[in-house]
Amino acid sequence: MNWILSFPAFLILIMGFVAPLMFLFALGLRDFSDSVLRDPFLLYVIQFTYFQALVSSVLSVGFGFFTAWMIKEWRVRGGSWLWKICLLCSSLPAIIVALGILGTWGPGGLGSGILSGTRGVFGWTGIILGHVFLNFAIPLRLIGNALRERDRSAEMTALSLGMSRLAIFGQITLPKIKPSIVCSFILAFLFSSTSLFIVLFLGGGPRFTTLEVSLYEAIKLNLDNSRACQIASVQAIICTSILFLYLRSQKGSFLNEQVHRNGIFRPRTKWIETIGSCLMWSLVVFLIGLPLISILVDGVGVLHFLNLVELSRAALISLGIAFGVGVLSLAILYPLLHAVHHENSSKALKGLSWLVGLPQFFSSLVVALGLSVFYPSIRGNNLQAYLAIVVAQTLFVIPLIQFPLREGFQRYSKEQDLTAQSLGANRWQRFLWVEFPSMKRSLILSALIAAGFSLGEVATVLLFSPAEVQTLSLSIFQAMSRYRFQEAHAMTVILLVVMVLIFGVVGRLEEKDD
Amino acid sequence: MTEIKISNLLLERGTFQLQLDALQIQQGEILGVMGKSGSGKTSLLHSIAGFFPIKEGQVSVFGREISRLDPEKRNVALVFQKPWLFEHQTVIENIFFGLKLQGVSKEECIRQAEDWLKKMEIPELRDRKVWELSGGQAQRVSLARALAVGFPLLLLDEPFSALDAPLRKGLRALVRRLVKESGKSAILVSHDWRDIEEAADSVLILDSGRKVAWGSLREIKASTDSRVKAICEE
Numbered sequence A: 001m002n003w004i005l006s007f008p009a010f011l012i013l014i015m016g017f018v019a020p021l022m023f024l025f026a027l028g029l030r031d032f033s034d035s036v037l038r039d040p041f042l043l044y045v046i047q048f049t050y051f052q053a054l055v056s057s058v059l060s061v062g063f064g065f066f067t068a069w070m071i072k073e074w075r076v077r078g079g080s081w082l083w084k085i086c087l088l089c090s091s092l093p094a095i096i097v098a099l100g101i102l103g104t105w106g107p108g109g110l111g112s113g114i115l116s117g118t119r120g121v122f123g124w125t126g127i128i129l130g131h132v133f134l135n136f137a138i139p140l141r142l143i144g145n146a147l148r149e150r151d152r153s154a155e156m157t158a159l160s161l162g163m164s165r166l167a168i169f170g171q172i173t174l175p176k177i178k179p180s181i182v183c184s185f186i187l188a189f190l191f192s193s194t195s196l197f198i199v200l201f202l203g204g205g206p207r208f209t210t211l212e213v214s215l216y217e218a219i220k221l222n223l224d225n226s227r228a229c230q231i232a233s234v235q236a237i238i239c240t241s242i243l244f245l246y247l248r249s250q251k252g253s254f255l256n257e258q259v260h261r262n263g264i265f266r267p268r269t270k271w272i273e274t275i276g277s278c279l280m281w282s283l284v285v286f287l288i289g290l291p292l293i294s295i296l297v298d299g300v301g302v303l304h305f306l307n308l309v310e311l312s313r314a315a316l317i318s319l320g321i322a323f324g325v326g327v328l329s330l331a332i333l334y335p336l337l338h339a340v341h342h343e344n345s346s347k348a349l350k351g352l353s354w355l356v357g358l359p360q361f362f363s364s365l366v367v368a369l370g371l372s373v374f375y376p377s378i379r380g381n382n383l384q385a386y387l388a389i390v391v392a393q394t395l396f397v398i399p400l401i402q403f404p405l406r407e408g409f410q411r412y413s414k415e416q417d418l419t420a421q422s423l424g425a426n427r428w429q430r431f432l433w434v435e436f437p438s439m440k441r442s443l444i445l446s447a448l449i450a451a452g453f454s455l456g457e458v459a460t461v462l463l464f465s466p467a468e469v470q471t472l473s474l475s476i477f478q479a480m481s482r483y484r485f486q487e488a489h490a491m492t493v494i495l496l497v498v499m500v501l502i503f504g505v506v507g508r509l510e511e512k513d514d
Numbered sequence B: 001m002t003e004i005k006i007s008n009l010l011l012e013r014g015t016f017q018l019q020l021d022a023l024q025i026q027q028g029e030i031l032g033v034m035g036k037s038g039s040g041k042t043s044l045l046h047s048i049a050g051f052f053p054i055k056e057g058q059v060s061v062f063g064r065e066i067s068r069l070d071p072e073k074r075n076v077a078l079v080f081q082k083p084w085l086f087e088h089q090t091v092i093e094n095i096f097f098g099l100k101l102q103g104v105s106k107e108e109c110i111r112q113a114e115d116w117l118k119k120m121e122i123p124e125l126r127d128r129k130v131w132e133l134s135g136g137q138a139q140r141v142s143l144a145r146a147l148a149v150g151f152p153l154l155l156l157d158e159p160f161s162a163l164d165a166p167l168r169k170g171l172r173a174l175v176r177r178l179v180k181e182s183g184k185s186a187i188l189v190s191h192d193w194r195d196i197e198e199a200a201d202s203v204l205i206l207d208s209g210r211k212v213a214w215g216s217l218r219e220i221k222a223s224t225d226s227r228v229k230a231i232c233e234e
Helices: A007-028 A040-073 A079-090 A094-105 A124-135 A137-149 A153-160 A165-193 A197-202 A211-221 A225-250 A270-300 A308-342 A347-355 A364-374 A382-411 A414-422 A427-456 A459-464 A472-481 A485-513 B041-049 B091-095 B097-101 B106-119 B135-148 B165-182 B193-199 B217-222 B226-233
Strands: B002-013 B016-026 B030-035 B056-061 B076-079 B153-157 B185-189 B202-207 B210-216
Touching (some): A007 A308, A007 A364, A040 A124, A040 A137, A040 A225, A040 A270, A079 A124, A079 A137, A079 A270, A079 A485, A094 A124, A094 A197, A094 A427, A094 A485, A124 A137, A124 A197, A124 A270, A153 A165, A165 A225, A197 A211, A211 A225, A225 A364, A270 A485, A308 A382, A308 A414, A308 A472, A364 A382, A382 A459, A414 B076, A427 A485, A459 A472, B002 B041, B016 B041, B016 B202, B016 B210, B030 B041, B030 B226, B041 B185, B076 B135, B091 B106, B097 B106, B097 B135, B106 B135, B135 B165, B165 B185, B165 B193, B185 B193, B217 B226
Parallel strands (some): B030 B185
Antiparallel strands (some): B002 B016, B002 B056
């Protein structure tokens, strides 16, 4: 029975991810040595992609670590609000972030005077600002949790024996949180190297082309699928290597049960605490708040420019796709995790539940390109195109919703199931009357995360959608591409409100779960 | 009349084996099971409940052979060390959970559950959410749920071990009285001799999956077997 339940996950993994990716590799590696290794521009692009990813991820981890430290260790004033705001903002789609940064630091923006050099916000500045905005929540969450959960008794003992705080940090605290730093660095590096819209809108020129942008150009502008497959293969090979690094970094990242919560690194005087709090809040407002404020300021005033009929149609299509993604991802993942929960001795089932998380290590363009070359008839048929968008987004949503669902199953213990069984409940009665009601909150949380991701996703819609099909995020992308920034701002206000509402509810539900 | 009969039971879990040639429990009797850790106490309960398949032997309840039935068809209610209440339900909904499964009408479910709440001396908890309960209250609800379902055999797997001494004392007397009043039989596993002494009528002592002694409370107390004495005095 449990194997039947895991079949949908197995099917989507093989038919939606593994087979298309293998096919893509086969196409991409055909003339690999001639076309890729002897192309100086592509070699430059590879070099630039990973160099900017390195700089972006170092700064993201640095800022994320600093924020996590200030919130969890220093306990700055309003820390819990700061934590929520930071996590909420970084859940926003890259396209909104790019527009916000352009609106703030770009020509005519609130802070354009500060970046008045030759390139302004375009180039390194924009890329770094965008990637730090989007990725600093990874170290914030991972390092923040590691800081909160660590056992502080060794630090207190060392302090009582006369060790300095700096030495304690270097010799005791840092080794304990090191796995979370390494892990968040690898993830930030991966996401910076595969990001598309930040580089596309904030890069500015061929000098700032990354692999993902080249891939986008090959698919959409040059309509050169064979070149696209070669670029995608390069990216997929590097992503796979990063995946192995990530897996290695996971070893030993489990933390001890907490014993003492009293920190020794809290500021010792009131005025230091006040300065720290002000600094932290100013940094967050400067880097995260201003772009969002700029979208709201620019967008609210021009809402009347929007064509309400087109907007409603785009919103309906976006919601329809989001609903499809929510339903499909739960329909695939829930039975698999149910099977793993009830047969936790099966290594094969556990392995499969881990494998469905793989697509997150690859860029959405690579996965979408794989689907489009493996199923070439997709683009010619509206129904198939919608299905492809839903399937591709589902592949990326499944890794995200694994965590709330797994946490839900952890709360629904095996003993509760056995108790219900001993009271006479059969398999279906246990599912309907005990398991399902216990999992309700996790299911709502997962569906909201899936919907939130889907609403902001552009790459798969861009690749598959027929000409007459518009989603909200695609409309924003097209308005930006045509330099119709007022329209883009107005639509972004609407998408932003919807996403803030969704992720606000997600945050509340996560809080209740804690 | 013998109500519960276990004969030639053989259970294998990895390298561990539990063997019981014969064991009988009368209606209204509470059998206490004692033994060191790993002696097979919980394995015995779980094999009767159907969660561990037995390799050989028979278990019959009121003449009905249950050893090959699915757990939900055995009519044997199990109470764990932790209460494991259903968190999405209120106290009263937890108590009538088993009755609802049997197709009893909602009004009758509520009436019977309220009756059990009174018997368990917790009527004020009727509409509470389960996470609002203390450990002792939650265990009373768990016991009420197992008693309310009306099965003839109750399996109690160290149900008092997480409670403090005064609560423990009150609850074992209450459980003994309610089992007797309802005419059920029960098997009570414990590592604490006081639980057995105050709640059970007969005692089974296990060691490494084998029966060391089985008899009335008085017989076990009077036993001169050093292994029995060691386990009871531990």
